[in-house]
Amino acid sequence: MLKKPENQKLLYIYKIWGDKMNNNNMIYLDNSAVTRLDEKVLEAMKPYFFETYAVATSEFAYTMGIQAKEALENAREVIANSLSANSDEIVFTSGATESNNLALKGIMYNQKDKGHLIVSELEDFSVLNTAKSLEKEGYDVSYISVDSEGKLDFDELKNAVREDTVLVSIQHANQEIGTVQNIEEIAKFLDGKDIIFHTDATHSFRRIEIDVTNIPVDLITISAHTIHGPRGIGALYKRKNIKLKKIMDGGFQENNLRAGIENIPAAVGFAKAVELVTEEENKKIKKLRDLLIKKVEDQIEDVTLNGSRSDRIPQNANITFHYVEGESITLHLDMRGFAVSTGSACFSKSLEASHVILGIGGDHERAHGSIRFTFSRYNTEEDVNKVVEAIKDVVTNLREISPLGKKGSE
Amino acid sequence: MNSPYSDKVLEYFQNPKNVGELENPDGIAKEGSPACGDMVQLHLKVDEKKKTITDIKFRSYGCASNIATGSIITEMAKGRSIEEAKNITWQQAADELGGLPAVKNHCSVLAVDALKEAIRDYEEKHGLVKEQVPTTIEVIKERLKHVMNPIHGLDVLKTNLIENIELKDKIITVTVDLAEDHQFAPVVKEDIKEKLEHRWDIEDVIVKYRE
16 A cells, blocks of 8 residues: 655556545556566465475485476476477477577577578567577578568568478567467468468457467477466477477476476466466457557547557457657656556666567557557456557557657647 | 665656747657667757747657656756756766666666757757767767667776777678677667667668677
């Protein structure tokens, strides 16, 4: 609770919210960054901190270790089932970043010769910067461009494939604009070509179905942090016949692919989080997203929806409010109790505008004014109504100040 | 809970002063660009006899510190003589706001540049400017003092970020001591070009990175 506002920011929040303001009634719309943990997940995890806290041991060791091992394998099975995969095809990691590193480096380092890698230019940093790092080590990398909605240029991908192409890594859904790629089409094109296909499904996992018995994808990155699971746990689905080189030396855990003590409480929590996502929930989230887009487009002038209208993950709306800058919008919204994110350069420590908005052909102004709203289990229609009212007000005020656009001199 | 911004920055961000435009301004300036993500526009009224700034209005496109510095600069300049106003530094403006995060000091530079530019515009329109100064290495250095090194929040010259400056056939080539893939490389490049390419006797500005 806020009792004594210590500075201007708190004072402003206090004026609006009184002493009712705390993080629990803040309206959180940055669910692609991280989601709130579900209490049920925490409950499922608890015994593996306090009761069955041993490491996973072999079946010849002590009882607690065997129980821990069973819990880990049960979690693995739940996660495998959600992709229609087999348990031994799931490698637990510390999250999406590690899964992407393991997929790209694990495959490329396993080749005799330095081969060719293909990625899209809209990948998240854990794929993009891993690719750049491999490039520096002498591997050849092609970056495939996308159209104005963020959809991959499939012809460009086809043309980029060479004799020495080892791996293609194309994200399933985009982290900023939510565009969903047709991974089935890509996987089927690559199938039988002796090229490995990896997809980063961090932002689509459990929101859009992936069935590896239908889609011949070889590697999939997934994570718990986007589905109300704990942070610090993710996994890499690895089709049985695919060979990976271990990228971190140590013990022989995870089928000798990922060294280090298994994070059993987190794995159990991950599995619980996977079970808790329902089709009904995804429909509800999609409704909220569509309501927000409709309200903003109906009520605020000069806005652009970034990404695709149809091929879009249910939780994401990304909208540019022209003539105004995103950091100012997010700060004003923060003061009113809303958490959103922006592709503006000012918001980032690197002062660089979003490579995603620039990648879909947007100019810097479009990137600087872009706001990402991402929904979760805990959002309601009331949240949408409130944030639209707030942003309408904030954008109007900022446009009054702006030298750009209709209100200004230009 | 700590905000990277001072209370004063937040206060001006919420309630900026002197927003808008003037009818028949005596001097105008627009510094920055939408591409860079920050822009300040200033309108001045100057008392012709006393040479004092009688009224000043601003508009801003940018982040909280951009809006706050745009606002504070109008208050600092109002009532002052144009000679006094010319001498306001970005550091003074930042201090007046209780300081800025290092990575945001360029906002203050932009606001101060806009004020100088608006005064120059007034002087030019009222026949107060001597001949246009030809671009020399010294002039380039003077301009580069207004480009921030975002790593330190100080200008690129003071922080030895500039390796070399060349001026040949109306083309300026500036070599920056940053690797091409450094996180700030594109920003520094954009800023340098912005400060130099509008000079009357310059055709192109090339920014090179460390080999």
